[in-house]
Amino acid sequence: MTRRSLVTALLVLAVVALVAVPLVAASGDFGGTDGAATEAIEAEGYTPWFDSVFSPSGEVESGLFALQAALGAGVLGYVLGRLHGRRQAARTPAATAAPDDGPR
Amino acid sequence: MHIAEGFLPPAHAVGWTVAAAPFVLHGARAVVREVRERPESTLLLGAAGAFTFVLSAIKLPSVTGSSSHPTGTGPGAILFRPPVMALLGTVVLLFQALLLAHGGLTTLGANAVAFAVVGPWVGYGAYRLVRGLGAGLLPAVFAGVALADLATYVTTSLQLALAFPDASTGFAGAVAKFLGVFAITQVPLALAEGLLGVLLFRALTANARPELERLGVLRREPAVPAGGAA
Structure with missing residues (x-):
C-alpha cells in the first residue's frame, strides 16, 4: 500500500467515523434539524401561511432524494473518471502517438 | 438549513428574496x-x-x-469563487423546493442567502485566509469546506431568530435557541464535509493539475511528475 492510498483510506475512515460514532453513541431519534426548527416555531403559535406547491408522499420523497444524490454522484464520478483517464492517456504517449488533443 | 415553506412571515420572505436576487443574477453571469x-x-x-x-x-x-x-458549496467557491455558487446553490434549493417539499418558494430567498451566498463566501474567505497564512492547499480546503457548511447553518439560525424573537429573551435568546437546534448538530458534519473536500481536492490535484493552475488554485510548476501535493 502506497503512502498516498493509506492517507486516502484514513480520510475515508475518519469521515465514516464522524457519522457512525454519533449514530451508535448518541441517543435520540435522529429527526431532522429542519423539522425541529419548524416544531419550535409552531410551538409558539405560528402557522405557516403558504404550502408547498407539490408534496410527495414519504416513499416518493425518499426516492426523489435518492435521485438527487444519484444525479450528483453520477456527474461527479463521470468527471473524476474522465480526468483520471486523461492522465492515464497522457502517461502512455506511445498509445496515442498521433493526433492528441491534450495540451500535455 | 431549509426554512420550510411558509415559515417566514411575508415581510421577511420578501426581504430575503430581494437580498438574494442580485447575488443570484450576478452568479448566473459569472457562470x-x-x-x-x-x-x-x-x-x-x-x-x-x-x-x-x-x-x-x-x-x-x-x-x-x-x-x-x-451543504457541499465549499469546493465550488474555492475553485470558481463564490458568485458561481450563488447560482448553483440556488438551483439545488429550487430543485428541493419544487420536487421534495424541502425548503420552499417563499423561503427560497432566505435559504439562498444562507446556502448559496453566505456559506460560499465564508468558506472562500477561510480558504484564502489559511492559504495567506502560508498553509498548503489541503489544510485551506479543509477549513474552507467545513466553514462554508457551518456558516450556512449559523445564518439560518440568525434568520429564524430575526423572524421569531423569543417572547422573554428577545433576539439573543432566539439566536441561542436556533443555534442549539442547528449549530452543534452541524459541527461533526462540517468536519466530515471538510475531509470529503480534502479527498476531492486530492483527486483533483492528481488528475486535473492544468485546470487547477489555470484557475489559480495551484501555482504553475515546471513539469513535475504527478503527485507532490501537500
Whole structure:
C-alpha cells in the first residue's frame, strides 16, 4: 500500500467515523434539524401561511432524494473518471502517438 | 438549513428574496462568463455543482441525536469563487423546493442567502485566509469546506431568530435557541464535509493539475511528475 492510498483510506475512515460514532453513541431519534426548527416555531403559535406547491408522499420523497444524490454522484464520478483517464492517456504517449488533443 | 415553506412571515420572505436576487443574477453571469472564457473548466464546474447536489441530499446522524445534511458549496467557491455558487446553490434549493417539499418558494430567498451566498463566501474567505497564512492547499480546503457548511447553518439560525424573537429573551435568546437546534448538530458534519473536500481536492490535484493552475488554485510548476501535493 502506497503512502498516498493509506492517507486516502484514513480520510475515508475518519469521515465514516464522524457519522457512525454519533449514530451508535448518541441517543435520540435522529429527526431532522429542519423539522425541529419548524416544531419550535409552531410551538409558539405560528402557522405557516403558504404550502408547498407539490408534496410527495414519504416513499416518493425518499426516492426523489435518492435521485438527487444519484444525479450528483453520477456527474461527479463521470468527471473524476474522465480526468483520471486523461492522465492515464497522457502517461502512455506511445498509445496515442498521433493526433492528441491534450495540451500535455 | 431549509426554512420550510411558509415559515417566514411575508415581510421577511420578501426581504430575503430581494437580498438574494442580485447575488443570484450576478452568479448566473459569472457562470456564463466562466463557460465562455474558459470552456475547458466546464468539466470542473459540473463537478462543483454535482458535489453540492449529492451532499445536500444526504442527511447524516450527529452527536445531538438529530440529523442534518452537509451543504457541499465549499469546493465550488474555492475553485470558481463564490458568485458561481450563488447560482448553483440556488438551483439545488429550487430543485428541493419544487420536487421534495424541502425548503420552499417563499423561503427560497432566505435559504439562498444562507446556502448559496453566505456559506460560499465564508468558506472562500477561510480558504484564502489559511492559504495567506502560508498553509498548503489541503489544510485551506479543509477549513474552507467545513466553514462554508457551518456558516450556512449559523445564518439560518440568525434568520429564524430575526423572524421569531423569543417572547422573554428577545433576539439573543432566539439566536441561542436556533443555534442549539442547528449549530452543534452541524459541527461533526462540517468536519466530515471538510475531509470529503480534502479527498476531492486530492483527486483533483492528481488528475486535473492544468485546470487547477489555470484557475489559480495551484501555482504553475515546471513539469513535475504527478503527485507532490501537500
